[in-house]
Each structure stands twice: as structure tokens, then as C-alpha cells.
Amino acid sequence: MGGPQGSGLESSAQILSKALAYLGYGLISDREYFSNIKGRHSYTHMRISSNNIPLALTYPVQVLCAMDAETVFTHFQDLDEKGSIVYDISTLQTKYTVIPSIEPRLRERLRVLFSELGLDGTISSLTRYLKAVKKVRLIGLDYQNIISEVSKKFEILPSQATRYLSSIAVGSIVGLTGIGSDAIKYSLESRFQGNQTLVEHNNHIIELVSKNVREDYGTLYELSPSSIGLEKMLVASGNDIIAMAKIVGGLRFQSYYPITPAADESFTLEGFERLEVEGESLGSLIVTQTEDEIAAIASAIGASLAGVRSSTSTSGPGFSLMVEALGYAGQVEAPVVITYYQRGAPSTGQPTRGAQSDLLFTLYASHGEFPRIVLSSGDHLEAFYDTILALNLAEKYQVPVIHLLDKFLANCIATSPLPDLSKVKVERGKLVFEMPEYKRFNLSHPISSRAFLGSNTIQWVAGDEHDELGHIDEDPVNRKEMYEKRMKKLEIMDSEIPLEYRVSYYGPEEAKLLMIGWGFTKGAALEAIGRMRENIKCAYLHLKMFSPFPAEYVKSLLENFDPKNIVAVEHNYLAQASKIIAQHTGVKVEKSILKYTGRPIYVDELLKALERVLGGERRVVLEYGA
Amino acid sequence: MGGPQGSGLESSAQILSKALAYLGYGLISDREYFSNIKGRHSYTHMRISSNNIPLALTYPVQVLCAMDAETVFTHFQDLDEKGSIVYDISTLQTKYTVIPSIEPRLRERLRVLFSELGLDGTISSLTRYLKAVKKVRLIGLDYQNIISEVSKKFEILPSQATRYLSSIAVGSIVGLTGIGSDAIKYSLESRFQGNQTLVEHNNHIIELVSKNVREDYGTLYELSPSSIGLEKMLVASGNDIIAMAKIVGGLRFQSYYPITPAADESFTLEGFERLEVEGESLGSLIVTQTEDEIAAIASAIGASLAGVRSSTSTSGPGFSLMVEALGYAGQVEAPVVITYYQRGAPSTGQPTRGAQSDLLFTLYASHGEFPRIVLSSGDHLEAFYDTILALNLAEKYQVPVIHLLDKFLANCIATSPLPDLSKVKVERGKLVFEMPEYKRFNLSHPISSRAFLGSNTIQWVAGDEHDELGHIDEDPVNRKEMYEKRMKKLEIMDSEIPLEYRVSYYGPEEAKLLMIGWGFTKGAALEAIGRMRENIKCAYLHLKMFSPFPAEYVKSLLENFDPKNIVAVEHNYLAQASKIIAQHTGVKVEKSILKYTGRPIYVDELLKALERVLGGERRVVLEYGA
């Protein structure tokens, strides 16, 4: 489904998602949009399954639902042979050349293509071509008509009725897939929480359109009943699921400075400041917007020193500003969690697009050496558990933890089973509440007892090198001991944190081809394992913790593979994770499949790339997706 | 020479240095001091040679000149057997326990040691012990007496005369080494530029003390005439030599925010704003103190966009704040040089001590991927040429350049031959001054023609991903091409920048033991090659450029050595350079000699450590030095 940013598509995707979840289907749905508030092209790419929860997105699509002509021009090539396109017949005469929001490069590609194909650049000629050559089903609707009808029926101004435009998309998909009206009702009720007018109006359009579509074209993509078998499903974006996990994990203080794609997490958290369930309070959560990211991390560290589980969420530009204070947390052994959503970089880059290009940065950010944990997550549920893990490890080892995510996960809405809370524990590490001659940085063990400011102790904390009490100390012997005290934690963490939190191996033991990836790459890789041709057994090594890095395990695992059959799959240019592997194990992963257009890796292109790698190519760069 | 910070020792070291240079001697002189303005212990560790320019410092010392009791307590163990100690006899009854500035850990070590040795903790008992057991020559002077004499002679207040205390140190060394009075006169004139009173007063003390010492003890360490043979010598700190290089290299804009140990460079530059030689102006240099380091780098980039060679100087905490703008420079392909003096870290760390622990950070600082140059220098002259190289490469490749130095180099005063300016060129890269349809980011070559803001062109520059004109562009194809345009520069730089700028190999070709290091480690390593026992041939691989890294050369070189005889020598905990080697070559350097007390590596301890490595130890941590 595509249309201009700000025209309600996000809401349509939510309505559809919940309706589908209500019927027990699995889905994953990516949202692509410009760094723009209104008018530029955005779209939702959704994949639905009745027998499992899809892990990744793929092309071509079966149905393209275009709210405007730009969507048709941008996406007609994404359509499968015999797919269906829903579009507004009033745009038939629109030429791509008159649409100002189409970017110059796309316009140029269209010009070349249309001239090759002999098309005149109108929607009309394009759709005719699609029908003739790609056997695409043309589902032309008169959007204005539909809106007028609604405006008449409910006696509202046409301009007001226009707000419901995006429900035409929902309606057409409902019509084509046969989603029942109970599911839509359920979903609308839940979306509009008691606003019956909105429920009614939207429902009307959806029913109207779906009926028309069904009558004229049939339920072309009728969904078979779900066999997934979950009684309850979580339907949430990555941002939302992490917010939930923070609450479960006992977070009491979140500071942030607005930035895409992190801010939505804090926005969600703000809704839970009172932490009330049926009028009873479980505590309180302070969510505070600071004057900048430096203040965000500094105040989170301050709160942590006062004994509160605290975190801050940000993205590349914000993290770049947090670097100095990150080192402070390392130096004073303050637990703090930084939830880091990667986006297109460097610099402002592509603020609303995805990437995995900040890994090396997070590992070495800030001057000097200190132990840190860098943990990344590959899907929604993993992110849930990892968020709590991050909070625990930060306090247990008294180190900063960077939880590395990306825009893909942040904005993808996915269905998942409810997390299993019986697996979850809160671990706060060594605490002390009363001690007369308290030494915050007692040298007798790398992990000293931690007291809160305001407990019955006095402590000093300094970013300067310090003695056991926390006072500045420049003595070389103290320096060496205190330095080693801190750095030893790296070894302790390495030996104590279970391997299963740090790396996962998927696929048959005796696989031929090994993909190595991290973060959101997981979904596409796992699907690729299943869809690769029979005689090539594939596996996927999912790296989760980069510091401390599970070097020995990775090394011994890689030794089982023919080096020419090991391939890094990453959303960056340098194959960053493979650099870290080389650094820790001496094994250079020589092959790579990389993507850095800002769009996610799709299963189909990954499969093709894997074949090329098997064919001997060393580096395949993916580029699919508008 | 040691004494309280702020008591004139720095000036004494300068006076001695110039006098020695005047006589043609080579010297290197390290300054160690606390993060304190007045009162804490500081010292100058100087090595003088008549037949070459010493490259590094070593222990034990022949002469210890103590301005106060704390110096005696702090350094008596640094003295060679039969060495000499100059001290104030009025401190004889002073116990270490009453000196408040002695840090707790040293006090504790003294307590243990003195009780083992059966000493009562006074200077008197300690010096007696030194004489008896270590055959140390005791040169006790009555400092107060000397000062009174001066105060009487010149009819100044005793409190004013106290300002000359540190000249007692100079005088005693002059006496012991036989430095001629012409040399001291020359040096004083040059130091006090026309202030004859200061020249006279200081000279008087120096003569008085040196005469006394010579009479009572003889010229114990008479320097043989220099055989070095230079007609002119540069006597400068690392900070100063870099300032000079920037001026030669055509710098016109330096922005900075004060920080140790970088600020002295900007201070020196400020003295040259008018760039006048004999009344004639060579141009002008703007040196501007900004409100913070973010503004420092941002304004340097701004000046660069306007066509001015610009740089900023900083240290760890400052660089940590520059990280976001560094990425901006990378993204918009703006030349800028960051002169980065490493100091004890993490966080505020040890502000006035040395370290090499920011290498990995500089390589990956800022979110996302972009080409950068990271260049480090090992000694004063190298730093001079590298500074100009940095300015050239920044403009030639239109990338940010990080010139990595350290506090050791910054504050060491050394003699060196004058730089050979015939080897120096200014290269400004592809420039354009007039072009109607100018495309700043022309995709036809990774390095586009650069125009200055204010030339006859119009350009746009954006940290967002952009098109050839510089306008924001989110198109995936443009993204891929523009990303690759930038990243391709890494390959171009790698193929174009001569190897000799990036790495140097010292020692015989058929060496057995290979040290690998960078930066200030060079001096100690080179001396160690010469001083290692005969049958062990040593070599040193001096890494200078870490991005682009000379991977192939390093790899093939390492293959010539038995892995157990390769050892990293670095001022950090992780052996950072060896991590980079592993990452690029797959070769893991398994052995290391590391030091992270904040004090430099001394030749003698390095030699001992090398023996231990040959004996099979994998990791030797050095710790000498007060």
C-alpha cells in the first residue's frame, strides 16, 4: 500500500494488522517513508501468512494498492506476474512528469524505461502495459466517488471525508483476501478506542470498497484459515515492544532527545508513566525530554547513580553526541542502557531509512579503554528479551550497555507470540545500602559493591582516574590496578554470560553454506535457509553480542566450513561484523552480501545473491526496493 | 629535576635545553606533571648525548636534582648506583609523612619500604642510606641561603628572589656537566627576550651554584664535545613543532577549545597570527577559541568550505565531542585536519599523562561509514612532515584527516635537525573556481572538483544523503552510487599514498625479533634495536597510517617472522594496533609489551621486557616511572 506521507497509511496498516491477527494470521509489515511530514511517497510492505509468522519481506508482491499515481509509478515493477493493482481511475491521465514529489533519479529511470517500452508516461498507458505484458489484474476504482458517497451518507464535508481515503486501501485488501467484517470491526474498535464516529465512517468505506472489489473481481487472494494456533498475539512495532520490555525490566527513568527512529519508543513509554493497572500503581516511570542527547545520557547516568534503572534511546547522530558521557559511565562503572536504533548514515544520512553501519562505532566509541556490552537483536521477541537482558547486565557488571537495533525493526509491525515471562528475571548485581567506610571502587574484586547515592553511605565518583574511594589519584601503581580492575570485567563477562545470549546457530549441523549476520538480517537469512534449493544445505550464524565477543565459539564454528562458503550478510559497506570476527579470531570472511540503499534485504534477492556467491562471486551488493 | 608544579621547572628545562643545543648536544626531555596548577609534584626527565640525538628516555638517571623533599622521596629509586643527588639541606629533617601532596599510595609504599630498610622517613636518613648502600654522591645545598644572597645582592625582596629557586637546579647541572657560561648566557637571553634583569638574576644564581658545585664535587659528568655536527638545531616541544608545520603547510584557520595537552599548540599559533617576517606579511592566521569542541570542529569545517586550510587541535574528551561533525565532514567530503593528542583515558582519565589508547576510536568514530585518514607520528620531525602531509591529503582526497599524537610527544622537548623544506609541497587537490552548472558531488569520479563558497559557483552541501548538486536525495540508486563514490576513495587513497608515508621498517632485514608499534613508541623501540644483546637481531615495524591501512605490506612482512617472535609494543591495554592488523590481515599478533600507567616506555624496561618475551611470556606490562 502506498501513498503520500501523512495521508493515513500508517493507520491503515495498523488496522489491517490487527484484523489479520484477530484471525490468527502471521504478518510482518515494513514502513518506508521519507524524512518528510506530509506529501512525499511512503508505503507499507506487508507479508501475510496463514501457517507461520513470516520473518522477512520478499518481492514480488501480489497486490499493489496505490493511493496515488506516484505509488503506481514507483512500484509497478514490484508486482508479480498476474498480480493485482488497485488504483484511482481519476489518475489515469496523470503523467509521471507532472508529479513534483518524484525524485529526479526515479523520474529519469522512468523516462528511459517508458521510452524503451514505448509508453507515453500516463497511468493509463502503464496499466494497459501491465495488463498486456505482465497479466496484471487492473482494479481501478473511483476514489473521489467513494469519498463523495461517504460525505453524503454521513453528512460531512468532502474535505473531512478525504481523511478516510486510506481506508479505500484497507477495503480493497479486505475484499481481495476475504477478511471478515468481524475482524475489521474488532480492529477499528481497538484502533479508535471508543470514537464511534471514526469506527463507523471507516467501516463504511471498508465495507463498501470490499464489496465492490469482491463483486467485480472475486476474492482473488482468499486466505485459508490460520493454522498457526496462537491464542493471543502481540501486534507491535519494534519501538513498542522494546518499550514494553523496559517496563517489565523495571525501568524507572528514561531520558531522550527526539530523533527518528528512536523517539517512538519514548513516546510509547510516556503513555505508561503512571504504570497503573486497573487503578493500582505498580510504580512510576519518568520519561524526560532533555535539551540535547548529551543531557539525555548524562541524566540517565545521574539517575543510575541514584539507584534507578535508567536508559536512553537514540539513533546515530544522537549517539555520536553521547560518546563522551559513555566513556564516563565506563570509567565510573555506572550501569546505563543505551538503546540505539541505527539508521542510514553517515551524518544526517537517511534519517528514516534502515542500516547496520554503526557496529564498529559502538564497539570503540569514546576515547580510552573500558568494558562495555554491545548487544544486538534480530527480531521483535529477541529484542524484548534482550532489552531486559541489557538492563540486567548493566547492573550486574556495572558497565554501559549498548543495545543495537535498527530502523527496520523499529518500524516493522509484526505479530508474535506473547513473551514468556517465566524466563525473565531482574538481576541487580552486588548492592550495598549501608557501610561506614564504604569504598565504591574497592580493588579487591573487579566488580565492587554498588551503593545508591542517598543510601547510608558516602561515595565519590570521578571521571578522572581515582582511588578506591573515588578521589582523583595519579599514582602509577593505583592507575595500573584500577585500569586492570575495570578491564578484567571483560574477561569475567566473557566467561559468565551464557553463549546462548550471544550467538545462535540456525540450520543443519552439516550445512555447506554459512551465512553470518546480525540484527534484522536474521529474518531474511532464516527464510533463505528454508527456501534455498534442496541440495545446498544452508545455515546462519546469528551474532548477537559483539562485546564481549564469543571468539572461541565463532572461531571453532567457522573452521567447520570451507572458507569460500562463508558469507557475511549485512546492511553496510564494509561487512563490519566480519571485521570483528577477523579481529578476534584471525579468520577473514572473504565473501559478503551487502545492502546499503536503506531498504531491507528481501528474501528473494538474498536467495539470488547466495547463488552468485556459490558461483564464485566475492561481493554481491543488493539494491532492490523503492 | 623535580619540584612543585608552578615553581619554574618548565622554564629551567627550557634554559638547559637551549644551552645544551647551543653546544651541539642532542637531548630529549620529558615533562611529567599532575592535573594541577601549583604545588603538586612535577619533574623533567632529560637525557643528553654528545654523539647523537637520543630518541627515548631511560632509567636509571645519573643526576637527580630535587627542588623539594617530595622529589627526593618520589625519585630516589630512579638514581643510578654512584649517581648524584642535589637537594636542599634545610629539608633534611623533613619526613615524607608531613608532605601533604604525596599521594596515599606512594606514601604507603614509602612506609613499607622505609620500615623494611629501617629508615626513619626523613631525608636525612634516606640520603645517608643512599650514600651507604648505593654509593650515591650527596650534593646538599642550602637553597635558602642562595636565595638570600641573591635577594641581598640585587636588593629585591626575598619573596621575589624565591622565583629564581629553579635556577638552582640549572646551576647544579651546569656545574656537574661543565656547560660553559656562554651557553647559559645565550640561553637566558633567548628565554627572557630582552628582560635583562631576569637574565642577570638567573645568571647570577646559576653561576653561583655551578661554581660551588664544581668546587666541592668536581665536574662529575663532564660532557665531551659534541660530535653530532649540526650547525643549527630545532629545540621545540611536539606542540610547537606541529604549530610550525601548520604554518609552513599553509594553515589559515585554527579553532580550538582549551584542553591539555593540545592547547599549547594553539597558544603557539596565536603568536603567529600576523605571520610577519621583518615587517612583511606572509598572510594571516586566524586562531579562534570557541565555546566548545563541537563549535571548534564545526567552524573549522565551515572555514574549509569557504576554501581555507583549517584544522582544530584537541585531546580525547574534546574529540569525543567532535564525533558527530567528523561524520559530517566525511559525508560532505570537506577537508579538515584534527590534530589529536592522546592522553590518559577513559573519560577525564589522567589529563596530563600520556597514552595511546584512542586508536580504535579514531578509526570508527561517528556513525556510519565514510573514508578518513588516520595518521600517527613517532617523533618530532616525523610529526612536522606528517602535519603538512595531513593538510595535503585532506584537500587532495577531500576527507577528514585525524593526526594522532600523544601527550608524550606534545610535551617532550627535543633537539632535531631543521626540517628539509625542499621535500615539502602544498597540494590542494582538484579545485574549480568558476562553473555555471557546478555539481559539487559529481558522480563521474570519486573525487569531484571542489569549489570554495564565494567563488563563481553555487553549491549545496548537506549531511543528508544528497544528489550530485548536494540536494537531499533518498532514491536508492542515487544512495548506492553516492555511498560508493565516497567509499571508493578508500581504495584510491590506498593505491596512491606511498607506502613510505604509511609504515617504516627499522632494523636488519634478517631480524629475529620484530617489535610493532606506533607513535611515541618509536624512540624506545629504535634504541632497543641498538641495545639488544648481540645475538638477537631486532627490528621495529613503525605503523603510521591506520586508515587506509597498508594491509598487504604488513601481511607479507609478518609472514617473514616466527609468530612467537612478533611483539606489539603499545601504550594501551588491548594492544590496539595489533587488533587492526588482525582485522586487515588475519594475522594475530599474540605477544605484547604494554604500558598504561601514563608514563612513557623507557628503553631499559623495554629491553628487559623483550627478554621476557623471548623467554616465552605473552604479555608483559610495564610500570616504571613516578
Place this chain on the structure above:
Amino acid sequence: MVRSPNDYRTDVWVDWCPGCGNYGILAALYKAFAELQLDPTNTVIVSGIGCSGKTPHFVKANGVHTLHGRAIAFATGIKVANPNLTVIVHGGDGDLLGIGLGHFIALGRKNVDIKVMLHDNRVYGLTKGQASPTLSKGLKTKSLPQANIINSLNPIALALVSGYTFVARGYSMLSEHLKNLIVAAIKHKGSAFIDILQPCITYNNIHTPEYYRKRVYMLEDEGWDPNVREGEAQNTLLKAIQKSLESDERIPIGIFYRNQYNQTLEEAYGQRTPSYSKTLLPWQKICKEDGSPIVDEKLFQKLFKEYIVKVKKG
């Protein structure tokens, strides 16, 4: 060639929301540029990040779209490097008064001849409507989950206290009036600040055109004289501060304060280093024809004589 406002337009599609106050600012800018006949090659628009930050792409003049909050810091480097350029900063209220506040005030202190246009919409537009530093405590715009909990800043008072030598307020919907302010700011020698009231149609349902229509009035209509007379800076400043404290119910626009007597930083540098004013830094020679540095061996030894020791003979 006489340039019309239209000549300052680029081909880039203006992607602000329909009805956004930024359109009025852009229109006023085009008109001001035309009135002053600014040479696009000698004009630089520097911006931060935000809806406001996109401005340079819409103007045919040099454009430097920098980092969130840092536009002034970049602009300072540009202007000091080449004082001949007309340098204009466009920033949001989050940009200039939130994350970039330190630079905003530093510019006042430095009195560099840069013109700062604050797109004051009282929200963080491009990140979807969070409260900005100019949103009053207790207000709840539609994108906020709860009412704003932090007090707002008074940009005019702040600019005055910081040392800006030209301080004004404009309103994006009064484009002609705003154009005049921009022209006056550009003509002024020294750091100039215009607080531009800018309705954000999408996220700010309080400070709407309707809201401002009722409250805005022009200082000049009251006979306000913003000009400092020699030696009277302090009185005029205090009067301007007082005016700036006027409550939200009546909002004065126009020039609050103008001080023509303060030296700019560029002038101070020129005083210190005459060659700085004589040849612009970018055009100063740094090497000879053959690429060798202008500081040759001889000059080196003269320039750095204090570091060079002539070794005693024999």
C-alpha cells in the same frame, strides 16, 4: 541583470506541509534577496536539521545544510574565513534554542555579522511534534501525550542578553513586513536575530494563524524606536528587554533593538591582523607556483627563530 524573487528559486520540490508557515518565510526571503540584489555566489544559507533546515535547498544561493543545532557554529567558520560573504542561518526552535543554545548565545557574544532566522513554531516539527523550548509550560499541542512540563524561553530577551546587536520578531504570514525585517537584518553590521513566528499546521493546533492574527501588532505602530544612540546602549537594551516580556496576549513584531556601534569579530580580527582585511583568507597565497610552501628555508628560520639554536662553532 536584475534578479527577481523568482530567480532565487531552485527546482527542488518544496516538501513542507501545505499551509505551513515556512512558505511565508521562504517567500519573504526571496523578496528580500531580490530587493538587495544579493549575488547568489556570494551568499550562503546555513541551516540545521528540521523542517526549517530544508530552507537552503529551496534557494538558489550557496546552501550549507549542517547538523542539528550546529548551523551557527558552521556559519561562524564560514563568515570568519570569508567576511565578504552574506551569511544567513535558518534554524528551528529546537535547533537554535534547544540543542544549539550554546552556539546561539556565543554568536551574540561574538557579534559576527551573521543573520539568524528562527523558524519559531514551538514544536519539533520534523520529529513529529514534541514540545520545543518556546512552548509554554502547561500547553498541550495535539501531538503531545501530556501537557508540556517545562517552562519556555523568551528568544528575544535571550538574544538581547546574549549581545545580539540586531533583534527583531517577524511573523511568517505577514510576508512583506517580514521581508523588510530580513532586509534590515542583512543590512545591519553584526549579529542579527529574527524570531519568526511560524505556524506549524500539522502539529501545533494552539499557535495557529488564527491565534497570531488576534495577538500580533507592530512595534512601529506604537512609535517604537529600536535604535541605540551613542553611549545609550544599556538603556535601550533594558527597554527592549522590558518590551520582550510583554505577555502572550499581545505579541509585538518589528525591530526591538539595533546597535550599530559594536565592533564585529571580523573587524576585531582585522584590527589585530591587518592582512586579514586586506586579502581574504581563501585567496591568500599559501604556496608558490611549483607548490613549494611560501615559507621557505629562509623565512622558516626567521619566523621561528626562537626555536632555532645556532650551534656554537668549534
Place this chain on the structure above:
Amino acid sequence: MVRSPNDYRTDVWVDWCPGCGNYGILAALYKAFAELQLDPTNTVIVSGIGCSGKTPHFVKANGVHTLHGRAIAFATGIKVANPNLTVIVHGGDGDLLGIGLGHFIALGRKNVDIKVMLHDNRVYGLTKGQASPTLSKGLKTKSLPQANIINSLNPIALALVSGYTFVARGYSMLSEHLKNLIVAAIKHKGSAFIDILQPCITYNNIHTPEYYRKRVYMLEDEGWDPNVREGEAQNTLLKAIQKSLESDERIPIGIFYRNQYNQTLEEAYGQRTPSYSKTLLPWQKICKEDGSPIVDEKLFQKLFKEYIVKVKKG
């Protein structure tokens, strides 16, 4: 146990230069703590980097020595996390008004109950005497190679415009007077600022004790009333700003402004989330005895019901 000023001393050697104005500040602080009988375990001194930044090590109370310019940001996290703590910030003029200026102003806006002590020596002490934001243009202290080229800030006016609800100036050599100011600041509810004139004996040869002795006078001697009466905040503010503009020749010390009527940020949070005031965050339970989170399966489903879909049966 009654605590004397001496009881707040640590064993750490005070390594400021002999004669430094910081000694007077420290002495006043000890006395103020003793007068208020502050509980060291419930008191936190937060500092930045600089000579001033070393203060916490000399005081027997919790000490958090943070980063250059960031003390206020850390302090805000500490205070909001535990409003029961007495939180005091010590910073230099470079620290608070240079690199940390954004946080300094933000604290005024937030009115968090934190006390800020500015060690105003007009130089960057610990980095050897560069000009700080409070050094006037044209002055050349002995460590500067040339006269300062940038205008200074007026800390009092800035604090007033930023929203601080308690604004004062003290002088380090008038220790008793300063002590009284510190006591009043700590007793005040809300963000408090004291600009403490502090001679730097080593680098600042202009603003010496001699200099101040001649110029300093006490506001109270003039019968100055700093207190805001209900509804009159603006007038009092304006008057205080005017007072703050008084020239360098006569320097008023004392309390310029005190407003007891503004809500603190902590109060606002408490209003929004009552449990915040009921149980301090650090002591709120986040897990059960066995370590399992207090949000169990049942609570999870209730709390997050909007994200949970009950799949239709059959």
C-alpha cells in the same frame, strides 16, 4: 550529633594555588552545611571539570565529579531520580557558561531544585588561563597572548532570563556573606544560582581581591528586596535584570531575585504521577523476592492490552 564545619572536611589535600579564591568558597560551603546540619549521605555535590571541579573531593558528602560542562545534566538526573537529595553543583565559568551553557539555561527552564555555584574567576583556570565567557572584551590578563576579542556574558541577567527562581551573587573573600547566600539557596525550593566572584591568583591579574574590594557592595545595604510577591514576578524580574546591568565599577552582591511561587519539575512529575512522590524511584520495587519482574503474565496482558490481540476462536 551536631556537625561542625570541620566535620565536612575530607582527608584529601586541597591542591588549589595558595591564595586562590576557591578556598573562601570551600570555607563558606563547610559553614553552610554545618548551619543546615546537612546529612552527608543525603547530600550530593556535583561538579564539572576545572579547578572548581575538584570541590567535591574536599567535602565529606557524596561527590560526583563529572565532565566538563555537564555537571548540571548529571545533577538533573540525580535530583529527578531522588528528590530527597540536596543537590549542589559547583562549576567554573568555562564549565557552566562556555561548554555547558545549554544545560545551564535548561536548568532555569526546568526549575529543578538544584543549587548552582559558579566559581567565576573569568579565566579557564585548570587549562592555564585562557579567557572565559565572563572576561570582558579588550581585557588582557597575564596569561593571554593578546587582549580578549569576544564580549562577555552577564551571568546574573542570563540566569534571570533563563527562569532561575533564586539568583544571587557572592564574593569568595566575604565568606560569611557567601555562607548566608548558600544557606538561602539551599533553603529555596527550585533552581538557584549564585555567581561567586572568585579571584584566580595565578592567571587573572585584573580581577584580584584588590579589584573586588574596591567595587563590591551589598544589595541588602541598599535595602534591596529580591522577593517576588504573588503575581508580581515580571516586575521584580525586570528590576533584577536592570540591577544586573550595573556597570563593572560597582558590583552588587547579595540576592537579586527570589521567586517562591513556581512549581519545580519534581513537583510537576509528582502531580502527573502521584506514585512518584509517594515512593522514591530508587526504592520502588521492580521485582519480587524471587527476582521475577513485578509485571507478571497477568499484569503484562492488562498493561499492554492495546498491543495484544485475542485470536478469534475456530
